[in-house]
Amino acid sequence: MPFKTEEREFTCSVCGRTSSHTIITHQDKPSGAPDLDLRPAGDHRSMMKYWAMECPGCGYCCTTIDMPFCSDASFFSTIEYKTCGDILTADETAARLIKRALVFIEEHSYKDAVRSYLAAAWSLDDDGNEFAAKQCRMTAVSLMEDHPAAFRGDNNFKLIKADMLRRSGEFDRVVREFQDTAYPSLLMTAINFFEVHLASAEDKGIHTIDEIPGISAAEK
Numbered sequence: 001m002p003f004k005t006e007e008r009e010f011t012c013s014v015c016g017r018t019s020s021h022t023i024i025t026h027q028d029k030p031s032g033a034p035d036l037d038l039r040p041a042g043d044h045r046s047m048m049k050y051w052a053m054e055c056p057g058c059g060y061c062c063t064t065i066d067m068p069f070c071s072d073a074s075f076f077s078t079i080e081y082k083t084c085g086d087i088l089t090a091d092e093t094a095a096r097l098i099k100r101a102l103v104f105i106e107e108h109s110y111k112d113a114v115r116s117y118l119a120a121a122w123s124l125d126d127d128g129n130e131f132a133a134k135q136c137r138m139t140a141v142s143l144m145e146d147h148p149a150a151f152r153g154d155n156n157f158k159l160i161k162a163d164m165l166r167r168s169g170e171f172d173r174v175v176r177e178f179q180d181t182a183y184p185s186l187l188m189t190a191i192n193f194f195e196v197h198l199a200s201a202e203d204k205g206i207h208t209i210d211e212i213p214g215i216s217a218a219e220k
Ligand SMILES: [Zn+2]
Pocket: 012, 013, 014, 015, 016, 017, 055, 056, 057, 058, 059, 060
């Protein structure tokens, strides 16, 4: 196992109920190259199911349920929350990650929300649910466009957006929005170029950073 887990008790910051959850206590350095959207390689993917926990009492989903939730707890009873914002999935990991994204939106933590939607999309990719994975990616893209101030100047998110659009089959948008984008680093410029190249070829598959021509192992 490339990581170690442990059972611990957590007390929900919303309803006060204590429940047992598995958390990651140690992880080895990944051996393979990550995907273009930074999805972990190989065995590290199985860590995803521990990235969000759900309170069995009130339904609060977060990285850990003892993290404070500042908005109104009635949010967890809404149809929107209970139905994962209308993204249909039987994958419990994805559902928890989507609910965590909705919690982050409620808390105005838009970068965390995008990361959580992306992680949910990875889980849905593995589950073979292409439709729901696309919903997660496109919801994350909309979130970035609706809250530009939260993402301004963050090139990592810019590249993640390019990959989310390409994986969703929005090839024209990738080419139009990213073909002339400049970055401060050679690696980012190379990733951007590769995304535009893949989009031009209408390739919406998963690709890893080490597929990029001219990028040496040291730069990865
Ligand atoms: Zn609770």
